[in-house]
Amino acid sequence: MKSKRVPRAVREQQMLDAAVLTFARRGYRAASMDEIAEVAGVSKPLVYLYLNSKEELFSAVIRRERAALVAAVTAAVQPGEAADRQLWSGLRGFFAHTAEHPAGWAVLHQQARTHGEPFAVEVADMRAEIVAFVTELIGMAAKEAGCVGELAEREVAGLAHALVGAAESLAEWANTRTDEGPSGDQEHPTAKDAAATMMNFAWTGLGHLMGGERWTPGGAGGEGGRG
Amino acid sequence: MKSKRVPRAVREQQMLDAAVLTFARRGYRAASMDEIAEVAGVSKPLVYLYLNSKEELFSAVIRRERAALVAAVTAAVQPGEAADRQLWSGLRGFFAHTAEHPAGWAVLHQQARTHGEPFAVEVADMRAEIVAFVTELIGMAAKEAGCVGELAEREVAGLAHALVGAAESLAEWANTRTDEGPSGDQEHPTAKDAAATMMNFAWTGLGHLMGGERWTPGGAGGEGGRG
Structure with a gap:
């Protein structure tokens, strides 16, 4: 994975893209922040840093x-x-x-x-x-x-x-x-x-x-x- | 409350009637077996005896x-x-x-x-x-x-x-x-x-x-x- 700096707004959209796919595929309850982070290609702490919680992400x-x-x-x-x-x-x-x-x-x-x-x-x-x-x-x-x-x-x-x-x-x-x-x-x-x-x-x-x-x-x- | 014996089938329908109202009013997750029993006018253990669990009742x-x-x-x-x-x-x-x-x-x-x-x-x-x-x-x-x-x-x-x-x-x-x-x-x-x-x-x-x-x-x- 490239470690090039990606602007926050772009990263956030990538996380939301990954979250849409994961929520649609697994359902809200079964969707995990691990999977969302993986699909987005970022670390889980970064997802929490940007979007706080699964509720706020949803x-x-x-x-x-x-x-x-x-x-x-x-x-x-x-x-x-x-x-x-x-x-x-x-x-x-x-x-x-x-x-x-x-x-x-x-x-x-x-x-x-x-x-x-x-x-x-x-x-x-x-x-x-x-x-x-x-x-x-x-x-x-x-x-x-x-x-x-x-x-x-x-x-x-x-x-x-x-x-x-x-x-x-x-x-x-x-x-x-x-x-x-x-x-x-x-x-x-x-x-x-x-x-x-x-x-x-x-x-x-x-x-x-x-x-x-x-x-x-x-x-x-x-x-x-x-x- | 009368303690007259009510046939099982009748009791069960009363519980289902109470459950429909309670699930519709509260939603599945928030609905409690306590409230369902209360609306049905029976004890909570009787609801469990007849219908086992909230999942089975639903x-x-x-x-x-x-x-x-x-x-x-x-x-x-x-x-x-x-x-x-x-x-x-x-x-x-x-x-x-x-x-x-x-x-x-x-x-x-x-x-x-x-x-x-x-x-x-x-x-x-x-x-x-x-x-x-x-x-x-x-x-x-x-x-x-x-x-x-x-x-x-x-x-x-x-x-x-x-x-x-x-x-x-x-x-x-x-x-x-x-x-x-x-x-x-x-x-x-x-x-x-x-x-x-x-x-x-x-x-x-x-x-x-x-x-x-x-x-x-x-x-x-x-x-x-x-x-």
């Missing part, structure tokens, strides 16, 4: 991965565009980022929510931020479609939660499939595929919903009795 | 809540009906059950996934079971709509994952809102509302998707260059 990882994900989604969106295009761009940014950073996504989606308050709150805040953004876009789209008041506020909020849950689930599924091997990537959907699936799934439905077209249980033969 | 709770949720969804569906009605009925059964059993849903959706292998596997199995069922329904619907081969197998699987994720997220959101108080239930969506939101969101989109109508990024002004 917190730093969550904050960094949260910021990176939100930045990726935000950067993908052009604020001036039509709501459906903004959502498309945001979804594509989301799926591209989660596919490129599967360990970061695993830490945010699986690990961070499950090990107590300070970590779970960070992810809940991020999710609330994203849900608020999507709620705004759906509201904008409703306005653009000229149906103000038609979609009740509660329904818009419900739709936003449904959309975010759908995207999370799809990202998790897409990343699980990449486990088949990095070379066999004809097997896993690309960010564009995933975003297109979501838009086809949600947006055409939403579009017709805004146009006043609704699915009703009566549509296929009446509710109950009339069989 | 496992028993997960198995019971999983079986109850799957039974509720299955019972809601009429196998002979059209695919869209089966999905409507299943969703309604799912939202009704999760609204009536918020603690059970919190244990399955939040607690069970986050405390290691044996518990997480149980929930992953349940989820896989539900995704397989939804995949089959979407496949059936595609067949009924006469578009076999049109929706690629991979896309059907993606849509099923998206739909399940959306329903989970919506159920969580709906239950969070009930925290405003049991009497203020004009505030939280009913199972029928939630199922209708999902069907409007997903099924009309899916219907048009099957009809060959797709959202394209070009629709609102062209991809990139053409402004």
Whole structure:
């Protein structure tokens, strides 16, 4: 190993990179500071010197991965565009980022929510931020479609939660499939595929919903009795 | 307290009822056998005698809540009906059950996934079971709509994952809102509302998707260059 001096900020990012991989692979509790130091190529005391404790390291990882994900989604969106295009761009940014950073996504989606308050709150805040953004876009789209008041506020909020849950689930599924091997990537959907699936799934439905077209249980033969 | 003899099976269900509430309220790690015994109205040694350890009690709770949720969804569906009605009925059964059993849903959706292998596997199995069922329904619907081969197998699987994720997220959101108080239930969506939101969101989109109508990024002004 070279003993060349590496600036503190660079070393810290190397440690966080190693921590993301280790937390994603082992889970928060089973991950050891020994392994993180080894993956980072530094000594364990240096990890403690820079990041204090496993708890603080985990917190730093969550904050960094949260910021990176939100930045990726935000950067993908052009604020001036039509709501459906903004959502498309945001979804594509989301799926591209989660596919490129599967360990970061695993830490945010699986690990961070499950090990107590300070970590779970960070992810809940991020999710609330994203849900608020999507709620705004759906509201904008409703306005653009000229149906103000038609979609009740509660329904818009419900739709936003449904959309975010759908995207999370799809990202998790897409990343699980990449486990088949990095070379066999004809097997896993690309960010564009995933975003297109979501838009086809949600947006055409939403579009017709805004146009006043609704699915009703009566549509296929009446509710109950009339069989 | 009455000292009347209560059959073992009844006592066990009382303990599991108390355990579900306590695990949902405190989280798996913070929940104590003392509190569970107190809520159940029995002595702590009796809980250990019947259910051995906190791990086994948690496992028993997960198995019971999983079986109850799957039974509720299955019972809601009429196998002979059209695919869209089966999905409507299943969703309604799912939202009704999760609204009536918020603690059970919190244990399955939040607690069970986050405390290691044996518990997480149980929930992953349940989820896989539900995704397989939804995949089959979407496949059936595609067949009924006469578009076999049109929706690629991979896309059907993606849509099923998206739909399940959306329903989970919506159920969580709906239950969070009930925290405003049991009497203020004009505030939280009913199972029928939630199922209708999902069907409007997903099924009309899916219907048009099957009809060959797709959202394209070009629709609102062209991809990139053409402004």
